[in-house]
Amino acid sequence: MNKILLLIALMGLLLAGGPAFAQQAGPSAAPTSSIDVHNLPPLASGKPFDPQKATMAYLAQVGGAARVRSDSYFEGGYVLLFVDAFYSIAVSGLLLWFRISARMRTFAQARTRLRFWQVPIYVAQYIVLTAVLSLPLTIYEGFFRERSYGLMNQTFLSWFGDQTILLGLTLVAGVVLLTLIYSAIRRTKRNWWLWGTAIVTAFNTILLIIAPVFIAPLFNHYSPLPQSPLRSDILSMARANGIPADNVYLSDASRQSDRISANVSGFLGTTRITLNDNLLRHGTHDEVLAVLGHEMGHYVLDHGLRLLLLNALVIVVGFAFVNWGFGVLTDFFGGNWDVRTIDDPAGLPVLAALATIFMLLATPVTNAISRTTEIQADMFGINAARKPDAFSTAILKVSSYRKLDPSPWEEAIFYDHPSGHTRIWEMMQWKAGHLNDPDIKAGPVSPQ
Numbered sequence: 001m002n003k004i005l006l007l008i009a010l011m012g013l014l015l016a017g018g019p020a021f022a023q024q025a026g027p028s029a030a031p032t033s034s035i036d037v038h039n040l041p042p043l044a045s046g047k048p049f050d051p052q053k054a055t056m057a058y059l060a061q062v063g064g065a066a067r068v069r070s071d072s073y074f075e076g077g078y079v080l081l082f083v084d085a086f087y088s089i090a091v092s093g094l095l096l097w098f099r100i101s102a103r104m105r106t107f108a109q110a111r112t113r114l115r116f117w118q119v120p121i122y123v124a125q126y127i128v129l130t131a132v133l134s135l136p137l138t139i140y141e142g143f144f145r146e147r148s149y150g151l152m153n154q155t156f157l158s159w160f161g162d163q164t165i166l167l168g169l170t171l172v173a174g175v176v177l178l179t180l181i182y183s184a185i186r187r188t189k190r191n192w193w194l195w196g197t198a199i200v201t202a203f204n205t206i207l208l209i210i211a212p213v214f215i216a217p218l219f220n221h222y223s224p225l226p227q228s229p230l231r232s233d234i235l236s237m238a239r240a241n242g243i244p245a246d247n248v249y250l251s252d253a254s255r256q257s258d259r260i261s262a263n264v265s266g267f268l269g270t271t272r273i274t275l276n277d278n279l280l281r282h283g284t285h286d287e288v289l290a291v292l293g294h295e296m297g298h299y300v301l302d303h304g305l306r307l308l309l310l311n312a313l314v315i316v317v318g319f320a321f322v323n324w325g326f327g328v329l330t331d332f333f334g335g336n337w338d339v340r341t342i343d344d345p346a347g348l349p350v351l352a353a354l355a356t357i358f359m360l361l362a363t364p365v366t367n368a369i370s371r372t373t374e375i376q377a378d379m380f381g382i383n384a385a386r387k388p389d390a391f392s393t394a395i396l397k398v399s400s401y402r403k404l405d406p407s408p409w410e411e412a413i414f415y416d417h418p419s420g421h422t423r424i425w426e427m428m429q430w431k432a433g434h435l436n437d438p439d440i441k442a443g444p445v446s447p448q
């Protein structure tokens with residue numbers, strides 16, 4: 001994915017913590033691992049239930065080549081985090097040192113004398129040029145790497161078509177957002193970073209509201225889930241948790257990948273429950289309910305709002321850093337770049353490079369914000385659905401693209417969802433505390 005743009009870094013920040021069960025940035029792919037739940041050993045009667053052993057028994061279900069492959073895929077992501085950052089800084093450097101950015105600014109000035117309109121003309125050139133310069137990395141990460149791990153269901157052309165739509169959306173969003181931010185920079189001078197945060201947060205709020213209705217359908221087809229006992233159970237659980245939905249939608253996510261996903265979105269009469277066809281196809285009745293319990297948690301606990309506000313705190317610190325860094329860098333190199341003041345759009349690559357550095361350093365913080373939100377949803381979900389084993393097996397089914405059992409520091413730095421180990425452990429602890437409830441069976445995992 002193109003992470004060069006400040007906009008994308010900020011939108012990505014919002015979307016990364018969004019209420020999706022599967023961690024995915026835009027359309028991408030992954031098959032589920034083959035877990036045969038029915039082969040799990042039965043509970044040996046008479047022995048007490050040990051949540052630690054039960055957790056280990058679940059984790060042991062994914063082993064050998066499958067475990068090596070998913071670990072390798074996920075750990076490769078750590079490296080790519082740095083590769084992407086260095087690549088985007090290099091692109092910024094190229095635009096500045098060869099004065100390409102200054103020339104794009106001069107081109108915009110030649111089109112109009114109004115400083116307001118010079119910004120969108122510059123930004124449009126910038127977005128297209130950086131997308132083109134990043135294309136080799138985007139193609140490798142988004143298509144070839146996914147395919148080499150068996151995580152891609154699309155042909156190259158179909159994938160490229162999705163990327164083109166994404167670029168179109170980025171172009172529209174980036175031009176609008178950066179034009180407003182530069183307007184704030186010119187008007188409010190020193191305090192622009194406060195106003196900039198307000199503008200980005202307002203923009204993210206609008207994005208959160210319109211994305212399920214206007215953006216998601218550009219990539220996938222949505223249809224009502226036909227009447228079935230499963231549909232009735234989903235709506236019954238929604239009613240029991242105060243979610244005003246009377247329909248369940250199904251998306252054709254298998255077009256892109258085999259990743260399992262669902263969400264509950266919207267408000268003011270647009271509330272909708274959506275599950276993807278992969279969840280329906282690969283999940284059991286109970287697994288679907290367990291996953292939707294988690295998604296309902298995001299909705300009921302107002303996680304959209306929580307993430308908007310916490311991300312605003314990150315953004316305000318980020319803008320303050322970018323504001324300070326711009327002054328330092330242009331004092332040294334402004335002459336070489338033909339970039340002097342922060343209200344000059346030719347300085348956008350400087351802002352983008354600084355934002356990239358900030359986002360890289362802030363990764364443990366943004367991941368912690370997302371991860372704590374996910375843990376809350378897990379807790380809500382288990383209390384709503386009461387299916388600790390089904391949730392655990394659903395977790396095993398997403399392990400083909402998420403390392404199941406990382407070290408604690410790895411999880412703290414790189415995970416935007418809790419690891420499979422942590423989540424199954426949560427479930428088994430919950431189960432240990434509810435073994436006397438009539439609907440909770442001690443099986444199927446053996447405590448040996």
Ligand SMILES: [Zn+2]
Nearest residue numbers: 020021374377
């Ligand atoms: Zn979630």
